[in-house]
Amino acid sequence: MAGKTSGRTLYDKLWDAHVVKDFGDGSxxxxxxxxxxxxxxxxxxFEGLRLAHRxxxxxxxxxxxxxxxxxxxxxxxxxxxxxxxxxxxALDENCAAFHITKFGLMDRxxxxxxxxxxxxxxxxxxxxxxxxxxxxxxxxxxxxxxTGIGTSxxxxxxxxxxxxxxxxxxxxxxxxxxxxxxxTAKDIVLAIIxxxxxxxxxxxxxxxxxxxxxxxxxxxxxxxxxMTIEAGARAGMVAVDDTTINYVKGRPFxxxxxxxxxxxxxxRDLHSDADAHxxxxxxxxxxxxxPQVTWGTSPEMVVPVGGRVPxxxxxxDAVRRNGMTRALQYMALKAxxxxxxxxxxxxxxxxCTNARIEDLRAxxxxxxxxxxxxxxxxxxxxxxxxxxxxxxxxxxxxxxFLDAGFEWREPGCSMCLGMNPDHLSPGERCASxxxxxxxGRQGAGGRTHLVSPAxxxxxxIAGHFVDVRQMQGEAA
Amino acid sequence: xxxxxxxxxxxxxxxRSNVDTDAIIPKQYLKSIKRTGFGPYLFDDWRYLxxxxxxxxxxxxxxxxxxxxxxxxxxxxxxxxxxQNFGCGSSREHAVWALANYGFRAVIASSYADIFFSNSFxxxxxxxxxxxDEVEQLFQAVAADAAQRITVDLPAQQVRIDGGAAxxxxxxxxxxxxxxxxVDEIGETLAHADAxxxxxxxxxxxxxxxxxx
Ligand code: SF4
Numbered sequence: 001m002a003g004k005t006s007g008r009t010l011y012d013k014l015w016d017a018h019v020v021k022d023f024g025d026g027s028x029x030x031x032x033x034x035x036x037x038x039x040x041x042x043x044x045x046f047e048g049l050r051l052a053h054r055x056x057x058x059x060x061x062x063x064x065x066x067x068x069x070x071x072x073x074x075x076x077x078x079x080x081x082x083x084x085x086x087x088x089x090a091l092d093e094n095c096a097a098f099h100i101t102k103f104g105l106m107d108r109x110x111x112x113x114x115x116x117x118x119x120x121x122x123x124x125x126x127x128x129x130x131x132x133x134x135x136x137x138x139x140x141x142x143x144x145x146x147t148g149i150g151t152s153x154x155x156x157x158x159x160x161x162x163x164x165x166x167x168x169x170x171x172x173x174x175x176x177x178x179x180x181x182x183x184t185a186k187d188i189v190l191a192i193i194x195x196x197x198x199x200x201x202x203x204x205x206x207x208x209x210x211x212x213x214x215x216x217x218x219x220x221x222x223x224x225x226x227m228t229i230e231a232g233a234r235a236g237m238v239a240v241d242d243t244t245i246n247y248v249k250g251r252p253f254x255x256x257x258x259x260x261x262x263x264x265x266x267x268r269d270l271h272s273d274a275d276a277h278x279x280x281x282x283x284x285x286x287x288x289x290x291p292q293v294t295w296g297t298s299p300e301m302v303v304p305v306g307g308r309v310p311x312x313x314x315x316x317d318a319v320r321r322n323g324m325t326r327a328l329q330y331m332a333l334k335a336x337x338x339x340x341x342x343x344x345x346x347x348x349x350x351x352c353t354n355a356r357i358e359d360l361r362a363x364x365x366x367x368x369x370x371x372x373x374x375x376x377x378x379x380x381x382x383x384x385x386x387x388x389x390x391x392x393x394x395x396x397x398x399x400x401f402l403d404a405g406f407e408w409r410e411p412g413c414s415m416c417l418g419m420n421p422d423h424l425s426p427g428e429r430c431a432s433x434x435x436x437x438x439x440g441r442q443g444a445g446g447r448t449h450l451v452s453p454a455x456x457x458x459x460x461i462a463g464h465f466v467d468v469r470q471m472q473g474e475a476a
Numbered sequence: 477x478x479x480x481x482x483x484x485x486x487x488x489x490x491x492r493s494n495v496d497t498d499a500i501i502p503k504q505y506l507k508s509i510k511r512t513g514f515g516p517y518l519f520d521d522w523r524y525l526x527x528x529x530x531x532x533x534x535x536x537x538x539x540x541x542x543x544x545x546x547x548x549x550x551x552x553x554x555x556x557x558x559x560q561n562f563g564c565g566s567s568r569e570h571a572v573w574a575l576a577n578y579g580f581r582a583v584i585a586s587s588y589a590d591i592f593f594s595n596s597f598x599x600x601x602x603x604x605x606x607x608x609d610e611v612e613q614l615f616q617a618v619a620a621d622a623a624q625r626i627t628v629d630l631p632a633q634q635v636r637i638d639g640g641a642a643x644x645x646x647x648x649x650x651x652x653x654x655x656x657x658x659v660d661e662i663g664e665t666l667a668h669a670d671a672x673x674x675x676x677x678x679x680x681x682x683x684x685x686x687x688x689x
Pocket of ligand 1: 067068112113114133135351352353412413416417434435
């Protein structure tokens, strides 16, 4: 190594700015600027506060929303599932008792916690953002240090506004050059995970860099950072630039006037110094990335749509080979099958990975003038928030989807994990724009293939996977 | 928090890598607003032949006789053996609660996902990291004799196969100390309340927009 460099990475800067107390062993007490809450991982934390007679440290840092359990249709009739209802009621009661700001079920701003934070400007560059949800990494797209935490940590943040954290190592993933037409942020991040593996980022904070990342919109960057956890890293981030600042400007929780100007000056420094040291570097050529489809039960089990289901026999590592064999069994797939031969039962367009307005536009552009294949039992579009839904309706996207045979739903996590009534039945196969293809994730025995919104829409129309670039070619 | 010092018991060999938290405790159980009662649902999809949820009486469900947790020789085990990247996926602490409620006190694997790893320490549950070949030796010892007793000794940072090999493991000094003493971490942090207030005052000056509304 050529001597010690003095530059700091973006992660180093965010870390340094939030150290309340350095414990001198690589860990520190880190101040938390923004704490997002939802109904699933917070009840036990509030219970803990009550038992210990503790109060939230700084109320304004918290923002709560129900998303995981909420029904995506017939909301006015209330929630049928009594267990889900109890959890939503608990969030209502806890937020009321502790005076925490909450967007309730019938609030037009309600939506998936990782969609509404940025949408409201509650996520700002330079913040530390935490939430009892692993996809909190999404908010790193803003040049923020955003990490998912467990329920004990939710309680810790509520009570102290801090967390004891261990500093991670720095990993930079550079996506060099530009992706071709029809290749999206989702394909980029799936290709990255396919390359470094689901444990490839463990122990690291990842900074995504390179022309292909810079060229992404904020929404695309959120998609990439969202899936950082699927590469094993708790935090993923992108440096602040004009794209970031323009996105944040004018949002309800964003600073205004003189405070805005001062904030922008500070935010301009939120990038890695030119001489910053990264513990590990990974470089990927954007031109080589094609639309991706997962074939297995882990997001790293992914191939280009033009590829085939891989053969475990060709894998040398015994543990990996077993994993592949088990995945093929669960997915009911044969090695060597072209991905485009795989037929589907259901289509899910939604989740904190891909339910923002640009995602819906991309899917609608493919769906326009076509119809969902007769063999597809259900194709759902679930907007990420009430405001995304409103915007989409203003643009007529709901019409396009409905005309094409998709269902148009109310916002929430929905079939990403099926805690609400939307789920896969055993054996059903789904093209999903969500982030996890784990066994049973979308419903016990359900089989999930992760794809981009455009690829999901294309699969809905064809009834099987198809290279969306061919469809777009035909339309042109 | 329950302190953890030394435990001796038998182990369940779960020979899989990338065991995710959805597999450890499926989503339908996350609707509970309690911290306890998750033990019967640990590894639910693998453990039972028929589906269930919080409202199903577990006694009416058919256990999958082939799943390792259900084998009679592994009843009463307190240690879980697994492969790499254990606990990947969601941040649900319910995964640790389910393992602990079931009766496990420790898991031994070659690597873990970060959030699962830190959640474990908050619940008196120890995730031990051993080298892959050491984990393999443990799998072999348990395969040879399901009643093989294993000791996890946190103060000495050792895993010992009774009458056999002993392996050293590394652990963060602060985490070890907290676990051995069963410290209330929030109470510990609140001892730094003045430092937190001083930080806030400084930060409010430098970045007032973070403290708005
Ligand atoms: S959309 Fe899916 S991944 Fe995102 S927060 Fe909801 S359940 Fe989690």
